[in-house]
């Protein structure tokens with residue numbers, strides 16, 4: 001069992017929520033849960049949690065050697081308390097053993113305490129709130145979405161070949177560039193990236209979400225909005241970024257705000273494998289497919305021909321057999337259906353609905 005030690009939410013004598021102090025150490029928040037969901041549970045050798053806070057991610061990582069880094073001494077005290085309360089054995093100051101896992105908590109800024117080291121898995125729920133009010137646990141210390149750009153540039157230098165990083169972040173939508181193009185331009189050469197936008201908020205809604213916790217008044221809200229407008233911001237996206245040192249380099253930026261849920265770690269791994277795969281036409285035609293029911297992306301919008309094809313694939317046909325059978329049943333030439341069949345199958349493989 002894991003127990004997370006954290007500051008209690010401040011309340012007044014009548015039970016009303018008070019503004020969070022600037023050095024608040026949070027427990028398991030909504031973003032923490034999203035990252036916990038996304039993180040694959042497969043065992044790795046070395047894992048790193050950037051901005052570990054009270055240890056929410058660190059304590060759940062499955063690795064021989066785990067390092068949690070935070071700049072805030074109070075957060076590290078809470079992370080140590082979490083290790084203790086979770087029954088881990090203290091080996092020395094800031095070092096804990098949990099079965100075969102060794103967990104070390106280090107104080108410092110992001111990657112500074114792990115200079116020159118490489119990991120198989122890096123997770124980060126960094127302080128990504130843009131132009132916020134100076135809360136160390138949530139407000140970015142850099143202007144605009146510069147922290148996300150900085151982390152995307154530096155984290156891959158700390159990944160082993162085959163290693164991957166999963167981070168949460170917020171990014172600006174500006175008038176001068178598509179958000180996808182802007183974020184993809186931050187991906188270092190030779191690194192694969194999946195940038196998924198889970199939510200898009202206009203500036204008023206964005207400031208509203210974070211204002212209440214900070215206890216800001218209307219004048220401060222207007223100042224926050226003005227700072228965002230100065231950055232040419234039109235809206236703000238929130239989502240996850242996976243960076244990978246994969247064999248074949250690929251990059252994807254997409255909006256997934258229509259998806260009914262966040263993918264779990266296993267689904268993330270399957271999605272990354274699907275992005276990396278490059279099946280040939282022959283492979284697409286000859287494979288037998290497994291269809292992922294209850295896919296995290298939700299249901300599919302298919303035209304009648306595509307729906308018939310998928311029905312056959314799900315029943316065990318290869319695509320070559322399915323095209324023949326559908327052409328037969330619809331009295332059309334198989335050759336006329338082939339190109340469309342390949343196109344839709346390739347896309348369903350890419351999105352992770354079909355696995356060979």
Ligand SMILES: C[S@@+](CC[C@H](N)C(=O)[O-])C[C@H]1O[C@@H](n2cnc3c(N)ncnc32)[C@H](O)[C@@H]1O
Nearest residue numbers: 032051052053056070071072109110125127137
């Ligand atoms: C949003 S909290 C995430 C806490 C925890 N990892 C989770 O998922 O719930 C961000 C954490 O980053 C830490 N942080 C802020 N600036 C940092 C920096 N420059 N280097 C390392 N950690 C930092 C904060 O102290 C805070 O604990």
